[in-house]
Amino acid sequence: MVFFKIVERKPFLYYFFRGWVSLIFKKAYFRRFYFLQKENLPPVGTPILMVSNHQNGLLDALGIHFSLPFAYVPVFLARADIFKKAGTAKILNFCKVMPIYRQRDGKDNLGENAAIFDEAAKLMVRGYPVGMFPEGQHQDGHFLGPIKKGFARIAFESAQRNGFPDNMVILPIGNHYSDYFACRPELCIRFGKPVPLCKYYDIYRENPPRAMTLLAEEVREAIRAQMLDIPTEHYPTYDFLREAVRGAVCRKEGLDIRYFPHRQEADCRLMAHIAQTDPKKMEKVRAAADQYRAALQKLRLRAGDVEKPVAFLRVLADVSLLAIGFPFALYGLCFTGLPVWLGRRKARQIAMRIKNPMLQASFDFAITQIIVTGLFYLIYIVLYWVFIRSWMWFLPVLASWVLTRAFWQDWLHYARRVGYRLRAFFCKKNKYKELRKLSAGLEAWVMER
Numbered sequence: 218m219v220f221f222k223i224v225e226r227k228p229f230l231y232y233f234f235r236g237w238v239s240l241i242f243k244k245a246y247f248r249r250f251y252f253l254q255k256e257n258l259p260p261v262g263t264p265i266l267m268v269s270n271h272q273n274g275l276l277d278a279l280g281i282h283f284s285l286p287f288a289y290v291p292v293f294l295a296r297a298d299i300f301k302k303a304g305t306a307k308i309l310n311f312c313k314v315m316p317i318y319r320q321r322d323g324k325d326n327l328g329e330n331a332a333i334f335d336e337a338a339k340l341m342v343r344g345y346p347v348g349m350f351p352e353g354q355h356q357d358g359h360f361l362g363p364i365k366k367g368f369a370r371i372a373f374e375s376a377q378r379n380g381f382p383d384n385m386v387i388l389p390i391g392n393h394y395s396d397y398f399a400c401r402p403e404l405c406i407r408f409g410k411p412v413p414l415c416k417y418y419d420i421y422r423e424n425p426p427r428a429m430t431l432l433a434e435e436v437r438e439a440i441r442a443q444m445l446d447i448p449t450e451h452y453p454t455y456d457f458l459r460e461a462v463r464g465a466v467c468r469k470e471g472l473d474i475r476y477f478p479h480r481q482e483a484d485c486r487l488m489a490h491i492a493q494t495d496p497k498k499m500e501k502v503r504a505a506a507d508q509y510r511a512a513l514q515k516l517r518l519r520a521g522d523v524e525k526p527v528a529f530l531r532v533l534a535d536v537s538l539l540a541i542g543f544p545f546a547l548y549g550l551c552f553t554g555l556p557v558w559l560g561r562r563k564a565r566q567i568a569m570r571i572k573n574p575m576l577q578a579s580f581d582f583a584i585t586q587i588i589v590t591g592l593f594y595l596i597y598i599v600l601y602w603v604f605i606r607s608w609m610w611f612l613p614v615l616a617s618w619v620l621t622r623a624f625w626q627d628w629l630h631y632a633r634r635v636g637y638r639l640r641a642f643f644c645k646k647n648k649y650k651e652l653r654k655l656s657a658g659l660e661a662w663v664m665e666r
Contacts, residue, residue, distance in 0.1 A: 469664060522638050
């Protein structure tokens with residue numbers, strides 16, 4: 218059941234909840250959060266249908282939501298099966314999410330879509346950007362699945378109901394994650410150039426299916442231009458290859474490998490290079506990449522630490538920084554490690570039970586960040602107030618919990634990287650030379666462009 222009045226309502230509690238969750242999303246869950254090409258956002262009040270690739274469940278919608286300025290109040294269409302429980306449905310409606318029924322939800326339910334589409338049309342004209350994921354389901358990697366034409370039907374029916382307005386647009390969006398399962402990954406949201414719907418009006422009046430097909434084709438390419446689209450054939454090899462030669466691509470293209478959007482750009486340019494390479498030569502490249510990957514796995518090394526020799530001073534600096542940060546990491550781990558461990562463990566169990574690992578991050582965010590951590594902080598605050606009762610130390614201690622919670626997770630991430638560097642530093646010379654030879658061969662292929 219859809220509560221349209223709840224979706225359209227904009228109470229203070231909604232804005233408070235949006236601001237609070239946005240802060241947790243940007244500063245606690247993700248190490249860095251980028252939203253780029255904001256100049257492509259249409260003015261507030263423009264009828265907008267936002268369409269995006271779909272890779273990470275709820276986090277895709279939240280990433281788009283929190284990358285929009287506060288003046289935009291987006292409404293999302295999500296698959297109907299998550300609305301089965303009345304309580305969940307009310308929470309989703311409060312967050313301005315409406316259901317959309319698919320063939321698998323039963324033919325009897327498809328009739329409900331007429332009311333949903335009609336409401337979505339009204340919301341767009343009233344200035345609510347409506348967002349949806351036209352792939353119909355999230356993918357399990359960095360690639361774009363087939364685009365379904367449901368979004369085109371919604372767009373054209375909305376335009377028709379409102380007299381074919383000239384300013385209605387489709388806004389293509391791309392999301393890209395550094396990791397789907399690790400603690401504190403990085404996320405980049407890119408807004409593409411809006412596709413004006415009016416250029417298809419004449420075609421739609423004469424032949425609606427053809428107009429929808431043409432719009433879907435253009436929008437698919439527009440989304441694809443904002444994301445990393447790795448060919449699904451030989452996906453594991455290409456996924457490894459982008460890590461193995463990313464440094465060489467960045468040096469050649471003048472990109473900063475430390476800046477996550479530049480790493481994404483380097484990966485996209487590598488995929489373009491793969492598409493342009495002769496198929497027979499590409500077979501040899503894939504064979505070399507698989508050989509390189511097997512050699513790295515055997516020695517438990519990363520490609521980035523073989524690309525150039527690991528200097529002694531770098532290792533010394535890394536170990537020193539870890540030693541300096543250890544007391545702060547231990548403090549944060551003692552106070553906030555348990556809720557993070559409990560929340561992530563529960564999220565993993567749920568994802569395994571429903572046999573959908575790509576939803577693990579969504580459950581992790583909801584359970585760990587919103588529920589478990591909040592409860593533990595409440596317990597800590599109560600215990601502190603019972604035993605200490607000092608306003609002077611209350612706020613500094615609370616702030617230390619918040620800051621060191623992010624710090625110990627980043628410290629462990631950094632410690633893992635240092636571990637790889639140490640293994641590379643102490644690797645036998647003959648083994649290291651073999652790895653460098655394989656790496657150099659792949660880099661030479663990259664430099665051919």
